[in-house]
Amino acid sequence: MRKPMIAGNWKMYKTAGQAVFIVQDLAELIKDVKDVEVIVCPSYIALKSVSTVIEMDKLNMGLGAQNVYWEEEGAFTGEVSPMMLKDLRVDYVIVGHSERRHIFGETNEMVNKKLKAVLAHDMKPILCVGETKEEREEERTDEVIKEQLFGNLAEVSLRDIRKVVIAYEPVWAIGTGLTASSEDANDIIQNIRALIESLYGSEVAEDIRILYGGSVKPENITELMEEQEIDGALVGGASLDAQSFAKIVKYQSAEE
Numbered sequence: 001m002r003k004p005m006i007a008g009n010w011k012m013y014k015t016a017g018q019a020v021f022i023v024q025d026l027a028e029l030i031k032d033v034k035d036v037e038v039i040v041c042p043s044y045i046a047l048k049s050v051s052t053v054i055e056m057d058k059l060n061m062g063l064g065a066q067n068v069y070w071e072e073e074g075a076f077t078g079e080v081s082p083m084m085l086k087d088l089r090v091d092y093v094i095v096g097h098s099e100r101r102h103i104f105g106e107t108n109e110m111v112n113k114k115l116k117a118v119l120a121h122d123m124k125p126i127l128c129v130g131e132t133k134e135e136r137e138e139e140r141t142d143e144v145i146k147e148q149l150f151g152n153l154a155e156v157s158l159r160d161i162r163k164v165v166i167a168y169e170p171v172w173a174i175g176t177g178l179t180a181s182s183e184d185a186n187d188i189i190q191n192i193r194a195l196i197e198s199l200y201g202s203e204v205a206e207d208i209r210i211l212y213g214g215s216v217k218p219e220n221i222t223e224l225m226e227e228q229e230i231d232g233a234l235v236g237g238a239s240l241d242a243q244s245f246a247k248i249v250k251y252q253s254a255e256e
């Protein structure tokens with residue numbers, strides 16, 4: 001059984017103080033949730049404060065970073081290393097987010113280096129893949145996702161792949177209010193699972209968690225989670241407010 005995961009990507013929002021407030025509010029709102037893994041990914045600046053509050057208050061959530069550099073240390077002004085993240089008790093690191101790929105020019109090869117560095121430091125990558133609007137219109141979605149997956153997972157062993165979470169985030173659905181229909185997202189995630197099977201076999205494909213991301217909200221989470229292949233969500237905007245994020249985490253009780 002794949003444990004559902006709901007991860008909040010706070011992008012470049014929230015100061016450290018604001019992040020701590022949300023985490024405390026969120027923890028209270030979701031304290032009875034047991035069977036969903038909840039992850040918060042604040043900015044680098046807020047990681048230490050959030051890590052401390054999670055540890056001190058024994059909060060029922062994990063900590064994620066939004067990015068990393070692949071080198072251990074060195075003259076890389078402005079970058080943060082996997083060793084530094086591990087030191088802050090970071091559990092997950094988002095790699096290959098479309099904003100990193102498209103705004104900051106990260107290539108598949110760079111994403112691969114980051115992903116391997118995360119694994120080498122005993123943290124778990126959340127690998128984002130997804131097509132742009134143009135690629136979708138040109139019916140190149142499958143090809144683009146295959147290229148991303150194969151490139152990003154190069155040299156990742158059968159042992160390490162078990163620590164990877166994949167997030168399918170169609171670029172045209174991020175922050176736009178447009179969501180892939182739940183059937184569409186399910187179909188593409190099924191294809192991703194088949195690609196993982198071709199690389200690592202059926203047992204890994206059956207176990208690997210694949211999330212959907214792109215304008216996920218309390219209003220559409222239940223429908224998405226009803227789909228067979230969708231194991232959770234990577235949430236941007238709607239995770240910035242504790243109430244709305246908690247509603248997403250509690251998707252199972254949304255219809256009660």
Ligand code: 13P
Pocket residue numbers: 009097169173174175176177213214215216234235236237238
């Ligand atoms: P939105 O939920 O704001 O569309 O962002 C999705 C996303 O990019 C999560 O990583």
